[in-house]
Amino acid sequence: MRKIRSGVYGLNPLMDGGVNENTTTVVIGSSGAGKTTLASQFLRRGLESGEDAIFITLDEAPAQIVKESKLMGWEDIEEYIDNDQMVFVDAGGKQFSKFIQKELAEFVDDWAGHRARIVIDPLTPVLWSVEDKYGQRELVSFLLRETRKIGTVLCTIEEHGVMGDLSGPEIIIPMYLADNVIHLRYRSHESPEKRDLKIVKCRSSKHSRAWHPYGIMKGVGLYIMPVEDTTKRAEDAERAKGIIEEMLSKIPQEKTARLTGKALTNIYRTVDMLLKEDSWDVDPEGLIHLILQEYELE
Template identity: 35%
Template sequence: MNGDDEQRVQFGIEGLDSMLSGGIFEGSICSIVGTYGTGKTTFALQFIYEGLKQGEKAIFISLDERTEMIHRDILRRGWDLDTYLDKSLFVIKLDPTDFTVAVNQIKDELPQLIRSVGARRVVIDPISLFEGIFTDESTRRQELFRFIERMRDEDCTLILTSETLQNNPYASKYSLIEYMVDTVILLRYIRPSDLSEVHPAVEVVKMRGSNHSREIKPYEILKDRVQVYSEANVF
């Protein structure tokens, strides 16, 4: 099948969806990679909320923030949490420091949970904490590959956020996830030569089977939404 004939899933971020030629493919896996403060979680929540508005069920798994912090972030944006929480939206906090529990929950229990609630959109925020559970690089690569392949059997579209490498804002923390997913969205800061102001910018680095914008575009995190200015240029 021609990729352009496949069903698209929108983020609900107008400028970003246009950069993605209408959205990511339904059932695909996308990674949002960015350094601290770039809004990875906010982009992921916007993706979840767009699905909820369309009547879909969603799961948001946090390996970092407490569930009440996620709830607070949703409410702060003026989104209707009460309508969805524990009905069509399920927010789950996992503790990545408990090795055995975290690995089993993510690898074994998550697929079962997705099927039991009928979730069409799933977020893991951030996947880099799951990667960090494995201290051996070979094991990390193997376990991440197995997880990705297992998730491809589920009837959902998956977003994985990832921190960047400490000294490289263009690569994920372990430089693995971008090779295994279908779409990579990079969030970063651009600093003008005069250092007068920092501009957050988004780039679609990779999108298998689809045309996509290769331009770097500015964005802004507003109170109730993310706004990507797809017609503007970053200076």
């Protein structure tokens, strides 16, 4: 899969190099977390590389988004709009639901052959426009399947209620259907206010599992400073290789002889893959013990 750059400084390394092209990403966050800012950065980065941008806005008027983007330092946004590289779809929740059911397929056909980035900000009113959960799922599933045909999709989801409780249907449904999920956690009530984000999932990618503090700055937008000590992780990987090799060499032959050929091949294949890892999120020794125990090799 081809990785495309997110446009958010510091985010690509957390997602194994960027966002997979023609996938769907859901960004969850409370009010003021930076969802619209992140979405605009994502579109801007695509435009810079010659892709098209479709901004489907359900809350704010396009003029307001342009104004805020300019304040955030995106001064040439209007040039992209003037030469039709960037388009807005301005709709309410119910109106957009009808559009999905009746006109989306045709809209996608019109954009066939383009490489676009598509933002739906926020997706929440679309879910609210359908009463039953099954209907919500059908609608969002169809929306994501269709839009990803013409590009890479990013939807924002509002987080209401208790922060971190991602169990409501209007969050759960898009989370399951999307390829990638980013959670922006914004504690505006704390002083100084705190922001951190986590990649909840990123299909087909070795993504970060940690919470990462992020900031928002005029002219920069969202940025994530690296906090991990990479030297230590490289040392961990070196140490892991030594441990794996030593542990394997100690297994008595009568034990491995009890295994089927397929089991043995699979163990070695797993170990081969582990040896190729250049960084480790777990204690390597503990993980190898689990593998050996599964096959009764210790």
